[in-house]
Amino acid sequence: MAKRKNPLQQSLSNIPAPLKSRYVVVILLFAIWMIFFAKFDVFTQVHLEKTKNKLQEEKEYYDVEMAKVRQDKADKDRNVEKFAREKHHMKRSDEDVFVIVEEEE
Numbered sequence: 001m002a003k004r005k006n007p008l009q010q011s012l013s014n015i016p017a018p019l020k021s022r023y024v025v026v027i028l029l030f031a032i033w034m035i036f037f038a039k040f041d042v043f044t045q046v047h048l049e050k051t052k053n054k055l056q057e058e059k060e061y062y063d064v065e066m067a068k069v070r071q072d073k074a075d076k077d078r079n080v081e082k083f084a085r086e087k088h089h090m091k092r093s094d095e096d097v098f099v100i101v102e103e104e105e
Contacts, residue, residue, distance in 0.1 A: 018024055035042050084090040090096045 012020070089097055089099060
């Protein structure tokens with residue numbers, strides 16, 4: 001009588017030798033777990049990287065805008081006296097202001 005092989009042994013004989021090693025199996029299972037099922041899987045990392053890049057671009061944009069606003073504020077602070085004198089005819093206490101109105105002919 002021929003000895004019949006167990007179906008499990010028969011299916012194991014079809015598996016290539018490197019995949020029979022428990023270390024390779026553990027590494028493959030760990031890699032699959034990290035790629036698809038872990039809290040910080042590959043898809044989440046890609047999404048977070050895109051979000052980070054977008055936020056960095058926005059930060060650079062707002063840094064430029066803030067520099068413009070600071071420059072405008074500095075210009076305004078320097079020119080506030082000139083503006084007040086020309087538009088609102090303001091003066092210092094020891095000055096006299098003469099407003100010359102040109103007549104139209």
